[in-house]
Amino acid sequence: MRYSEYLLSTLKETPADAEITSHQLMLRAGMIRKVAAGIYSYLPLGLRSIRKVERIIREEMERAGAIELLMPMVIPAELWEESGRWEQYGKELMRLKDRKDTSFCLGPTHEEVITDIVRREVRSYRQLPLNLYQIQGKFRDEIRPRFGLMRGREFIMKDAYSFDIDEQGLDVAYEKMYQAYRRIFERCGLKFRAVEADTGNIGGTASHEFMVLADSGEDAIVSCDSCQYAANVEKAEVRNSVASPPAPTLEMSRVLTPARKTIEEVALFLETAPERLVKTLILQTDGGEHLAVLLRGDRELNEIKLCRLLGCNEVELASEETVIRVTGAPSGFAGPVGLSLRILADHEVAGMADFICGANEKDLHLAGVNLGRDFSVEALADLRQAVAGDPCPRCAGKLESWRGIEVGHVFKLGTKYSKALNATVLDDQGQERLLIMGCYGIGVGRTVAAAIEQNHDENGIIFPMPIAPFQVLVTMVNPNDEAVNAAAVDLYRALQDSGIEVLLDDRDERPGSKFKDADLIGIPLRVTVGARGLKEGALELQERRGGERTMLPLAEAAGLLTERVRKALL
């Protein structure tokens, strides 16, 4: 492709409303343009990367035995009513009515449609297993679309759905998808972790998220430094490392802490460390119950673990009014001693002797407090957020922590949808059995954005070769110099003939401006054709990653570049 004939306009300025790097760079590099909040056009350069990710996905899905189909984007409400999601799904579901006033939604995901297809087409266990996938535009009316393709409203997704006669079948299907996902993100050239994820409200039995590692990632994940364990912090287990409760050495005493309410303020005022304090959270469940949860002062509550323990959907901090009513003091001074409320504590609290906590009186804390002697709890459990340095729950290793961007999700659904839609097949005994389902998603645009979050520098994008929109950029220093122009065009054609995807920068622009654009759009290999080099029969190759420069003999340039590209794709 000749730059002069292409639609590729770069921006010098960073658009004001782009907060994260990938969004800024995709706009500046002319990959995407906003049409409305969370709705983008993929310009030619951006679409090329999208298509490369799609192709890798397709190849690996086919290799794993999944079969491609294509469902509609506009879905009749009746299917969603059958599954119950028409009511359950909130405002993210884009609802619309046709000219006959029939209700539809724009598919944010396609469990209902695929289950409907399979219940109509598949009658016998002999037609199973089946894994059906599509790559398609989806729509979710996000309350706060942001970060470009990272959290858009209209977005491209690969969604696959597996159907089996039993749980063992699902296990096999799930493992195949898990491995296919590993290959997909490896082939995209990305550093990622597959982490155990919470199954949330869907209530499936297992789930993994595929996280591209990037400092800007919205998700926190932990992984073991010696075994394969990795999990979203939402889900990451913390091993109970309290061998035996320590013996108290101090009497309990009251200490004045005037207006010191936070853990940090109290620790500073009492000249101790937050780890010596116990934090008492007064919480309210969505069922209206109040309870207290104790954590070591420097720890964070993991609400998902707590909800799971309590069997509720949500917990939140109790109102100030409630705190005063149940503790007798304003918030900041709650403590377990003498508290007539259900009390749960994180395991770690059982390993703390002589700690400091609130006294349930304004401006007062207790010191030398000990669990067992001074108060008791209903249960000790794993209730805190895992952090770097925690022991691995599976081996003797230590956890490391990362930020990640979720690009894929595999999920054992079980019978949630087959039950709601009564999707059954006959088993080998002639009995009707509910289909056992799994679902498997990849955000295609988000994968490209995540790749950019992971691969860039201050000058622009550094595309991994497998998803680069072009593999080689040939820059004419001066297109009006006949020899330069001819040599560059020759190289361009020779590379095209070898099947290399090459962009020829033949624009009549200053070389500096071309090099800036080259850095910005991040093509992995850049060849500069200039008059000086040509005199010596050589072209300069610069790698976008690392910036290493080498001279290529003119006659061998096409061959050497082709080899470099091929190697990078292995």
Added chain:
Amino acid sequence: MRYSEYLLSTLKETPADAEITSHQLMLRAGMIRKVAAGIYSYLPLGLRSIRKVERIIREEMERAGAIELLMPMVIPAELWEESGRWEQYGKELMRLKDRKDTSFCLGPTHEEVITDIVRREVRSYRQLPLNLYQIQGKFRDEIRPRFGLMRGREFIMKDAYSFDIDEQGLDVAYEKMYQAYRRIFERCGLKFRAVEADTGNIGGTASHEFMVLADSGEDAIVSCDSCQYAANVEKAEVRNSVASPPAPTLEMSRVLTPARKTIEEVALFLETAPERLVKTLILQTDGGEHLAVLLRGDRELNEIKLCRLLGCNEVELASEETVIRVTGAPSGFAGPVGLSLRILADHEVAGMADFICGANEKDLHLAGVNLGRDFSVEALADLRQAVAGDPCPRCAGKLESWRGIEVGHVFKLGTKYSKALNATVLDDQGQERLLIMGCYGIGVGRTVAAAIEQNHDENGIIFPMPIAPFQVLVTMVNPNDEAVNAAAVDLYRALQDSGIEVLLDDRDERPGSKFKDADLIGIPLRVTVGARGLKEGALELQERRGGERTMLPLAEAAGLLTERVRKALL
């Protein structure tokens, strides 16, 4: 692909609501399934054909220098308000509102979005010409979706838009697309005509439709038997072949025609031919004007030609009340003699001497009527529908008539959208100039449906090789026969290794049922692996088209089949 592992369930019965052959066969062959009126899922077999058409389109678009991008399906109303179409477009435009009550539509076409992109990205004539295309799901809320993919609501379309600095540029872009479209439909293996089409309300300067020829086609087209002329009958010109008006030979006389109102009734009653009569149509324009139009008795009015002559948008037959008021008689007896109304006549009327027409009195006609002597007209013009046998308007040939299915449309838009959206670039004088646009569409699903309308027999589909979902079907007569099974699997693998797309029918079904399915799904080449043939070291090849059977030596089968496929794709 093994049939036993595929999602492919055929139907023995023709679904009741499928009216035309392609719709019936696509349902029966398991290519598509209805999700709602005019909304379909593409099952794996159907999607394979869709993707093949898409690939051919993509290759030819790239060859013609068009650049792919992807615009959103959900489009903000403000862009459509800018173009004026938010008001103009009727209920076919699917409108919706997001959670913030902002209005959007589902794109039925993307002139606004692409014009918005280009006005933002392109500043100079040096960035032109530009032709941008996408392949995408579109939505039109058709009042009566029908015929499966032929007139669906959600459908896949390739839409391209060209941008030039002047009309000459548009001419070049248009010609490139015209030639690309010819290659696309040729490569799909279809018999088609590119016909001149009416530019309708859009008011462009030229337009061609690409029509796949099929008896069931909704459109009537004519083409010359000796030159390249072809046109939609809506647009087809009729050459004026009246050399000089004939001389009257009869006096005008009144003839009783009691209760004979139609041309056929009058001709029969007076024992003459409809060609000897003149038909007088009393019409009303959308501007409220009344006029009379004269045609030879056996001809049909072409309303589009009349509207163009009158400069109006619509004409319709005047009400009975109006007919009585302006002619003095009920409808069926109108005639030009003594009529005080604006009268236009088709050229042909000027060549008729001594004809019969209504007398503007109930139950009465006039005979021996002659234009010029007995009445006059305001103008003679080409006002009738062209029919087979008419002289070609361009050469000495004769017109033939066909039925066709519109699968593609190329259109010179001019400045309609660039003007509305103020999309300008600087020309070489530094002056702002409106972009000159063209638009170019192909219905992808409709192309597959049209291919089936054109290529089928009573047993099922007969796919042209280039768009067949699979190229070869290998049928095991009895999969439980080890030798048969092994030979079939060997052939299957050998074909796959040669890059042939092969479906292996390894189902444990009766051979008769497999052959029926084979005919239905229409794979071009079918190889039967049976015990009897194997003993003789041979396999039977049957061509779906024509049904010719040949025996292939086992050892050479893969090679011969590969060669056959390759030849069919040239």
